[in-house]
Amino acid sequence: MKTEKEKGPCPICGRWKNRAMTVDSVVIRDGHVLLIRRNNDPFKGFWALPGGYMDFDETSQEAAMRELNEETGLVAKGGDFIGVYSQPARHPQQVVSAVYLVTEFTGKAIAGDDAAETAWFALDDIPSELAFDHRQIIEDAIKYFKTPRGGAQKQ
Numbered sequence: 001m002k003t004e005k006e007k008g009p010c011p012i013c014g015r016w017k018n019r020a021m022t023v024d025s026v027v028i029r030d031g032h033v034l035l036i037r038r039n040n041d042p043f044k045g046f047w048a049l050p051g052g053y054m055d056f057d058e059t060s061q062e063a064a065m066r067e068l069n070e071e072t073g074l075v076a077k078g079g080d081f082i083g084v085y086s087q088p089a090r091h092p093q094q095v096v097s098a099v100y101l102v103t104e105f106t107g108k109a110i111a112g113d114d115a116a117e118t119a120w121f122a123l124d125d126i127p128s129e130l131a132f133d134h135r136q137i138i139e140d141a142i143k144y145f146k147t148p149r150g151g152a153q154k155q
Contacts, residue, residue, distance in 0.1 A: 025051060034109055049137060065102075090132050
């Protein structure tokens with residue numbers, strides 16, 4: 001384990017180097033999941049869940065709904081919390097992600113912001129080129145989706 005000195009300073013606080021927080025949305029409709037094709041690195045050109053970095057002064061759920069709208073044009077009032085994904089190897093910069101399942105929304109999915117395109121994929125036909133740990137996240141969301149509502153499953 002590295003000492004604080006070996007980790008280096010945080011670019012924000014100047015003290016400790018911390019991991020950034022992102023959010024993702026798993027949008028499911030009629031047996032399909034919505035994915036975006038990433039327009040930027042890391043994983044440029046790969047399929048991914050709509051998501052991005054949290055802004056200051058917003059909750060993770062607010063951030064997930066904002067990012068969903070920015071990248072797809074869909075408007076969701078909220079979603080069910082699926083979990084936090086924090087394995088250091090999940091992202092080149094060790095970013096942590098809070099994930100929400102969205103099943104109620106309005107609008108038509110159109111690529112925006114960091115998305116090159118959007119597409120709906122059957123839950124049993126997910127593309128092989130997925131960014132980050134999004135395959136695992138989708139699998140977890142499908143399990144949650146298929147269980148009676150009443151609380152997120154523990155991971």
